[in-house]
Amino acid sequence: MKQFFYLLVIIFxxxxxxxxxxxxxAVTDSASTTIKADSSSRYFPSFSDxxxxxxxxxxxxxxxxxxxxxxxxxxxxxxxxxxxxxxxEPQENETDISVQxxxxxxxxxxxxxxxxxxxxxxxxxxxxxxxxxKLTIKEYLKTQR
Numbered sequence: 301m302k303q304f305f306y307l308l309v310i311i312f313x314x315x316x317x318x319x320x321x322x323x324x325x326a327v328t329d330s331a332s333t334t335i336k337a338d339s340s341s342r343y344f345p346s347f348s349d350x351x352x353x354x355x356x357x358x359x360x361x362x363x364x365x366x367x368x369x370x371x372x373x374x375x376x377x378x379x380x381x382x383x384x385x386x387x388x389e390p391q392e393n394e395t396d397i398s399v400q401x402x403x404x405x406x407x408x409x410x411x412x413x414x415x416x417x418x419x420x421x422x423x424x425x426x427x428x429x430x431x432x433x434k435l436t437i438k439e440y441l442k443t444q445r
Contacts, residue, residue, distance in 0.1 A: 349419075352397075352419055353387060355422060356385075356387065356397065356417050356419075356422065359417070359422050359424060360385065360399065360401060360415060360417075363424070363437065365444070366383060366401060366413070369383050369402075369412050369413075370382045370383040377403075381403070381404065383401055383402065383403070384401070384402065384403065384404035384409070385399055385400070385401050386399070386400045386409065387399050395418060395419070396416035396417060396418055396419075396425070397416070397417045397418075398414070398415075398416055399414070399415040399416070399417055400414050401413040401415065413426060414427040416434055424436075424437055425437075426440040428440065
């Protein structure tokens with residue numbers, strides 16, 4: 301019985317011939333193309349009214365939960381970064397400015413909050429993705445307790 305086992309092992313190793321054929325050209329994989337640097341890492345969305353952008357940023361930084369997130373980002377980034385804001389011009393059918401607040405890392409922007417700010421009154425609403433609606437600051441704070 302041992303001889304039969306040894307014979308199977310020898311046949312197995314003989315069948316596993318690793319001799320490479322040197323006359324064949326290697327097939328290149330289509331996935332091994334060169335990767336270009338992402339142009340979005342150099343993209344900084346611009347907001348046309350910088351004075352209004354500053355007013356909105358100041359108003360948002362006064363919110364207690366935004367200040368808490370700013371301190372959190374500051375702590376884990378070794379005091380190199382704080383909370384970042386991305387503002388979009390209002391759409392044709394909207395009057396509010398959309399603002400995303402979060403961590404602007406080296407690889408991506410991590411949205412913590414999404415705000416809608418009225419440019420005339422600076423009234424701030426927080427978007428609640430669970431309810432899919434805009435909440436006032438007081439309504440939003442009630443949902444966080």
